[in-house]
Amino acid sequence: MKLATWNINSLTVRLPQVLDWLQANPVDVLALQELKMSDDKFPHAAFASAGYQSVCFGQKTYNGVALVSRAPATDVVRNVPGFSDDMARVISATFAPGIRVVGAYFPNGQEPGSDKFEYKLAWLQGLRSWLRAELSAHPKLVLMGDFNITFDDADVWDPVGLKDTIHCTDEERYELNALIALGLHDAHRLFPQAAKSYSWWDYRDFGFRRNRGMRIDHILVSSALKPQVSACWIDKTPRKNERPSDHAPVVVELN
DNA sequence: ATGACGGAAGTTTTCCGA
Numbered sequence: 493m494k495l496a497t498w499n500i501n502s503l504t505v506r507l508p509q510v511l512d513w514l515q516a517n518p519v520d521v522l523a524l525q526e527l528k529m530s531d532d533k534f535p536h537a538a539f540a541s542a543g544y545q546s547v548c549f550g551q552k553t554y555n556g557v558a559l560v561s562r563a564p565a566t567d568v569v570r571n572v573p574g575f576s577d578d579m580a581r582v583i584s585a586t587f588a589p590g591i592r593v594v595g596a597y598f599p600n601g602q603e604p605g606s607d608k609f610e611y612k613l614a615w616l617q618g619l620r621s622w623l624r625a626e627l628s629a630h631p632k633l634v635l636m637g638d639f640n641i642t643f644d645d646a647d648v649w650d651p652v653g654l655k656d657t658i659h660c661t662d663e664e665r666y667e668l669n670a671l672i673a674l675g676l677h678d679a680h681r682l683f684p685q686a687a688k689s690y691s692w693w694d695y696r697d698f699g700f701r702r703n704r705g706m707r708i709d710h711i712l713v714s715s716a717l718k719p720q721v722s723a724c725w726i727d728k729t730p731r732k733n734e735r736p737s738d739h740a741p742v743v744v745e746l747n
Numbered sequence: 748a749t750g751a752c753g754g755a756a757g758t759t760t761t762c763c764g765a
Binding site: 501502504505526528552553554600601602638640657658659692694695696697699706708735738739 | 750751752753754755756762763764765
């Protein structure tokens with residue numbers, strides 16, 4: 493079984509790229525973030541023609557998440573129960589053979605100390621409280637998406653220049669490690685990976701060509717699933733397309 | 748250079764992302 497996550501920065505613009513990628517990478521579940529599209533615009537039919545079902549949680553202009561899958565999604569939940577939020581950031585569902593998948597678009601946070609940063613920290617705490625219960629209800633769980641947080645310097649192209657800036661602050665990393673402490677594991681680091689492996693590169697200043705990026709898109713697997721994880725990789729291929737998303741897909745393989 | 752690049756809204760310029 494293969495699962496993937498991809499922030500596609502507007503499904504309106506990138507639908508053809510997503511369909512091409514699925515054809516070349518026929519994963520079982522693909523979590524999408526930043527649809528920037530309301531639910532009535534979601535292209536269920538296009539995915540169906542490609543052999544995929546889809547459940548979405550959209551929003552006009554910003555945010556929006558979906559789970560695209562070979563098998564049907566059951567017990568679909570939108571956003572974080574118990575955390576009131578105007579924004580469409582989380583969609584969860586169960587897929588055969590009983591794997592709970594949480595696809596999430598974490599808040600950006602803009603700048604440490606800003607209102608958006610405080611919202612990010614509150615959101616992270618809300619996610620964590622709910623996830624603790626969700627993990628005990630569903631021991632085989634995958635949390636994947638655009639976390640907008642780096643684990644440490646290895647995830648940052650310029651850890652000195654970007655020290656304490658957004659995605660790299662102690663507060664954000666504390667919250668990310670608190671998720672790990674619930675009994676989750678960073679699938680990427682279960683395997684040897686190339687140095688300077690990133691999942692996002694700024695559009696500006698030839699960020700991708702110069703590999704000036706950050707690893708902010710993650711796949712976390714629960715302890716019960718960890719023994720089944722056989723590989724995890726970042727697919728930089730679509731970042732080389734014309735009009736690419738600024739993020740690359742991340743893929744995990746389970747036995 | 749409080750910028751660049753790219754998307755959305757919507758119409759010219761602003762907000763936002765990361």
